[in-house]
Amino acid sequence: MHELLHHPAVQGGLVPFVVALIAAELLQRLRLSGLAVVLGFAATAYLVSGLPFDTLSASHKLVWLGLISPLVAISLGLLNAAWVRPLLAAAGGAAAIWMAEHILQHQVPAAVFLWSAGIALYVGWLVFWMDELQYSPVRAASAGLALGLGTGLAALFGASASLGLYGLSLGAAAGAYLLIQMMTNNRLPCGHSFTLPLSLIAGLIGCLAVLTARLPWYALIALAAIPPVARIPVSERSALWLQSVLLSAATLFCAAVAVYLTWRVAGMPPL
Amino acid sequence: MLKRNALAFLLAVSLPLAAHAGDSYTVDPAHTFPHFTINHLGFSTMHGRFDKTSGKITLDRAAKTGSVDIAIESASVSTGFAKRDEHLKSPDFFNAAEFPSITYKSSSMKFKGDAPVSVEGTLTLLGVSKPVTLTLTEFKCGDNPMSKKPECGAGATAQIKRSDFGMKFGLPGVGDDIKLEFEIEAYKD
Numbered sequence: 001m002h003e004l005l006h007h008p009a010v011q012g013g014l015v016p017f018v019v020a021l022i023a024a025e026l027l028q029r030l031r032l033s034g035l036a037v038v039l040g041f042a043a044t045a046y047l048v049s050g051l052p053f054d055t056l057s058a059s060h061k062l063v064w065l066g067l068i069s070p071l072v073a074i075s076l077g078l079l080n081a082a083w084v085r086p087l088l089a090a091a092g093g094a095a096a097i098w099m100a101e102h103i104l105q106h107q108v109p110a111a112v113f114l115w116s117a118g119i120a121l122y123v124g125w126l127v128f129w130m131d132e133l134q135y136s137p138v139r140a141a142s143a144g145l146a147l148g149l150g151t152g153l154a155a156l157f158g159a160s161a162s163l164g165l166y167g168l169s170l171g172a173a174a175g176a177y178l179l180i181q182m183m184t185n186n187r188l189p190c191g192h193s194f195t196l197p198l199s200l201i202a203g204l205i206g207c208l209a210v211l212t213a214r215l216p217w218y219a220l221i222a223l224a225a226i227p228p229v230a231r232i233p234v235s236e237r238s239a240l241w242l243q244s245v246l247l248s249a250a251t252l253f254c255a256a257v258a259v260y261l262t263w264r265v266a267g268m269p270p271l
Numbered sequence: 272m273l274k275r276n277a278l279a280f281l282l283a284v285s286l287p288l289a290a291h292a293g294d295s296y297t298v299d300p301a302h303t304f305p306h307f308t309i310n311h312l313g314f315s316t317m318h319g320r321f322d323k324t325s326g327k328i329t330l331d332r333a334a335k336t337g338s339v340d341i342a343i344e345s346a347s348v349s350t351g352f353a354k355r356d357e358h359l360k361s362p363d364f365f366n367a368a369e370f371p372s373i374t375y376k377s378s379s380m381k382f383k384g385d386a387p388v389s390v391e392g393t394l395t396l397l398g399v400s401k402p403v404t405l406t407l408t409e410f411k412c413g414d415n416p417m418s419k420k421p422e423c424g425a426g427a428t429a430q431i432k433r434s435d436f437g438m439k440f441g442l443p444g445v446g447d448d449i450k451l452e453f454e455i456e457a458y459k460d
Contacts, residue, residue, distance in 0.1 A: 006444060054437050055398045058369055059362045103369045159354075160361040162440050212368040213361045267354065 011047040012152065012165035013172050016040030020173035024180055024188055033177065034194025037144060038070050040173025041166065041201055048165050058208055059162065061099040066201040073192035085131045088192070092127035092200050093120030096207050103211050115211065122220050123203035129227030130199035137190040138181055138240055142247035143230035144174030144194070147202045150223050150255025154262040155205055156269045158215035164269070167205045170198055178248070182241040199227070214266040222258035226251045293331025296423055296457035298341065300324055303455045305343055309433075310446030319359070321373075323347035328457045330423065332385040332412075339377040339390055339405075341455075345370060363440040370397050375405075386410045390427070396436040405429050405453070421459040428452050 004010055017040065024036035045051065045063045056064075072091075076084050096119040097104075104112045126147070133140040152167025181188055206223055209215035229250050234243050306320045326341035346367035348359045360367040377392035387407055394403040405427040412423040429451040434442060 006442075048440070050439050057362070057366065057398065057437070059366075106368070106371055159357040160363055161358070162363045163361075208362065212366060214357060266357070 005047055008161065008165060011044055012168035015043050015047060016169035017172040017176045019043045020176035021180065024177050028188060031189040031191075032074075032193055033188040034073075034190050034192075035070055035197075036177050037170060037173040037194055038066060038197035038201075040176070041066055041169050041197070044165055044169035048162050058099050058101075058103055058212070062166070062201070062204045062208060065095050065099065065204060066197055069197040069200050070193050073196040077192040084192075085128060088131055088196060089124040089128035092203060093124035095200065096120050096123040096204060099204055100207060100211055118217065119207040119211075122207060122224060123200065125224050126199040126203040126227060127196065130195040131192065133227060133230055134191050134195045137187045137194075138178070138243050139230045139247055140190050140195055140198075141174050141178035141181065141188075142244060143227050143251050144198045145171050145178055145248055146230075146251030146255040147198065147223060147226045148172070148174050149252070150226065150258045151202045151205050151209075153255070153259045154215050154219050154223070155209040155213065157259060157262040158209045158213040158266050159269065160209055160213040161269070163205050163209050163213065167202060170202055174198065178244055182244045185240045187240070215262050216265045219258040219261040222254050222261065225254045229254055293329045293334065293337060295460040296328040296330065297460055298324060298326040298328065299422070299456040299458055302424070303457075304453070306452040306454075308450045308452075310448070312444045317350065319348060319350040321345070321347045322349050326457075328423070328455075330387070330412075332382075335380075335382040335385070337377070337380040337387060337390075339375065339380075339392060341375045343373040343375075345373050364438060366397055375403070387425070394429075394431065394436075397438060399436040401431070401435055403429050403431060415458075418458075422456055423459075424454075424456040426452070426454050 020036035020040035023039045024033040027033050027035055049059070049063065051063070076088065097116050100115065100119055104115055107115065130140065130143065133143055148167055148169070148171025152164050152169070152171055155167050156164025177188060177194070206215065206220050210217050210220065230247055232247070232250055234246050300323060303324045304320050304322070305324060306318060308316050308318050311317045321343045323344035324341060326339070328337065328339050330337040345365040346360055348356055348365055348367070350356055350359065359365055362369070374395045375392055377390045379391045380387050381389045387410060389407060390405040392403060392405070393400050406429065407425050407427050409426040410423070412421070414420065415422050431449050431451065432447050433449050434447050
């Protein structure tokens, strides 16, 4: 059992999938099924890196920000105000700069400015556009599946297995959340508690993989297209499995482009 | 008169201190390489090294004192396989973008006769500082026959657990125990 839990496929795929599957079902009555994705991620973070951490490195900040984000999401979800979305996007951008602070200190001033602006824009963009999907659980889950798998595989190809597993855990958890909807033909509760942790963690993983590994920055453009692509017109009256398949196909195409761009630069992942 | 006496006293005190400060040496990067060995999935022991090292060493063999201050460039890690080196530089292992330097600063040096045999100090890896003792396996000072410059050389070993420094990725498949081996040459300043 101990050896099984150390297998990357179990850590980044099976465990977050099962955790999210159970959490989405159990938390349905509380209308907090959206937390399934961050619980899946937390399980992977625990297995891959161990918690708590001795130091506050960028990847440790990433995990803490991801674990704290549902509290912010649930609190702000109660307000339901128009300014919440831009505020979350701005906070996401600030979180990206805080995460990368120690890495950016080693760069020249012009590069610090460019990287800070770039990573803040990327994370802010993802948070904003994923938040647009909070009332559409199937669209949000399809985007989450593609964003998680795309970010995870691209990070893995970019030579960081731990960041790769973090990303894949998001994809696996979002996949479990989507599967329940496909099987039952019922929409699960979504909201900020699904979209904020997912977009924030995926965004931070992408930034960190660019800054510390070999993920090319332009692969992030393909990943950034995923939430807007999840808004393509699909008949809301059709069966949820059909909506899921169509939306997943469209968003996974963007993810595949990001992985392909990374593979062109970095080659196969290290074994 | 009082001023002159004070000056004489300061001179009398500082002269022996200066003599005991010892000779200063600058690390020769062409002949200084930290190596490491680590178990890989229980099948074999992998070897790696860092190609860029700098630092200063002071040594006073008469007073049996000295110091070591070494900085290793973490991005210079080399195992003979580029893809693995990329992975070792990533946040999974040495996290070179965030922690570009691995440092070792001594706190004391033990001697046997006039030769140092071990160094107590602090190794800082991934921003975590832990005490590490270097055991010297060889030591020699003299004039380099090629450059004719005075220099000292040494070999040293140490053992650490990477998890103590927060490097936990791949455990337990990729071993926790790391054996460190240093060969160091330093020219007298």
